[in-house]
Amino acid sequence: MPNIRQLDPSASPLDYFGSELRRLREAAGLRQGELGDVIFCTGSLIGQIETAHKVPTRDFAERIDAALLTGGAFSRLVGLVLRSQLPTWFQAYAEMEARAAYISTYQCQLVHGLLQTEAYARAVLGVDHTDRLDEMVAARTERQRILKREQPPVLYAVLDEAVLYRQIGGREVMREQLGHLLGLLGQPWTQLQVLPFSAGEHAGMMGSFNLLRFEGDPDIHYNESYDSGHMTANPQVIRERSLGYARLQAEALSPRESAALIARLMEERHGEQPGSDACAVA
Template identity: 55%
Template sequence: MTHINVLDPGASPLDYYGFELRRLREAAGLTQKQLGDIVNYTASLVGQIETARKVPTPEFSERVDVALGTDGLLSRLVDLVLRSQLPAWFQQVAELQARAIEIYSFETHMIHGLLQTKGYARAVLSALDATNLDDRTAVRLARRRIFEKEKPPVFWAVLSESALYQNMGGPDTMRNQLAHLLAFEANPRINIQILPFTAGAHAGMQGSFDVYRFASDPNIVYTEGYNSAHPTANPDTVNDCTLRYDHLQAAALSLKESVAMIRRVMEERYGDQQLA
C-alpha cells in the first residue's frame, strides 16, 4: 500500500496525480474532509486518490479543478492517468483511437467498447474477474471522451445482430445499452449499422476488427486476441480489411433500418413485460 509520505510523483501518472491533488489541497488550506464536502465526495475517497490507491474519474477532476481554481490541471491529467490504467497490451490501441480522425469498427458479438454504458461495461469486465471493478469500469468509460474533443473522430460501427441479443448484465442493463445506441441517431459523427442474421455468410466471418484513419499517418487495422492487441499498418492487410468493411456496410441495414431494429429488440426482448 502506498503511503502518502513516500508517494513518488515520478512513479506513475496515478502517483503524479495524487501528489498534485495533495499539493493543491494543502495550498488551499483544506483538509481532505473539507475538500470532500465541497466536491461532494468522501474524505476517504480524497485520501485514496491522494495516495494512488484509487483511480480518479473525470467528474471528480472537474469538480476539484473548480473548487481549487486549478485552471483545469487535474482534468488534463486524468486522461493520462486513465490511459495508463488500461491493460498494457491495450494502451497502444487507446492511443490510436485518441489520434484517429475516422474509426471503422465491426463487432461480431458485443457492443464496441466506445459505445458501452456503465452497466454493460461492468457486466463485460466482471465476466471472469470482478477485482477493482469500479476502477476498471471507469477506465473503460473514459475512452469515450474522444467524442468530446473539439474535433471528435467520425465513428462507424457495424454490429452483428447477435450483439443485440447477447444478454450482458440482464434486461435493465441491455435496455439501457440499446437506448444508449439509439441516442446517437441524430449525431452525424457516430453511425451505427446492424448486420442482420439474414445477411448470411458475410465478409466479417473471420472476426471483429477496426480500421483507424489518421490525418497524415498510414491507416492501421486492429484485431484482438486473448489478452493481446494486433495493430498493423501492412498495406495488404489494410486494403483487405478496408474492402471487407465496404462489403459489411453494404450488407448491413441502413442507418434508419438499424435504428428500427435496435428499438424493436429493446422493446420486445428487454421491455418492461420481460421483467415480470
C-alpha cells in the same frame, strides 16, 4: 492519523495526480477532511487518492480544480490517469484511437466499447476484472469522450445481429443499451448498421476488427485476442480489410433499417416502445 505514504511522482500518472493533490492541498492550508467538506466527499477518499490507493474520477478532478483554483490542471491530468488503468497491451491502441479521424469497426460479439452504456460496460468488464471494476469502467467511459469533442472522429460501426440478442447484464441493462444505440443513429458523425443473420457467410467471419484512419498518417488495422491486441499498418492488410469492411457495410441493413430492427427488439424482448424521437430516426 492520515496516511503519509510518500509517492514518486514519476512512477505513474496516478502517483503524479496524488502527489500534486497533496502538494496543492497543503499549499492551500487544508487538511484532508476540510478539502473533503468543500468538494462533498470524505477526507478518507482524499487520502486514498493522495496515496494512489484509489483512482480519481473525472467528476472528482473537476471539483478539485474548482476548490483549489488550479485552472483545470487536474481535469487535464485525469485523462492520463484513467487511460493508465486500461490493460497495458490495450493502451497503445487507445492512444491511436483517440487521434483517429475515422474509426471503422465490425463487432460480432459485443457492442463496441465506444458505444457501451456504463451498466453494459460494467457487466462485460466484471467477468474478468472484479477487483478493479470501478477503475476499468471509468477508463472505458473516459475513452468515449472522443465522441463528444468539438471535432469528433467519424465512426462507422457494423454490429452483427447476434450482438443485439446476447443478454449482457440482464434485461434492464440490454434495454438501456439498445435504447442508447437507437439514440446514436441520430448523431451526425456516427453511422450504425446491423449485419443481419440473413447475410449468411460474410467478410467478418474471422472475428471483430477495427480500422483507424488519420490525417496524414498511415491507416491502422487492429484486432485482439483474449489478452493481447495486434496493430498493423501493413498496406496489404489495410487493403484487404478495407475491402472486407466495405463488403460488410454493403451487406448490412441500412441505418434506417437497423434502427427499425433495434426498435422492434426493444419492444418484443424488453417490452418498451421507443419514444417519438427514436421512431422519427427509424
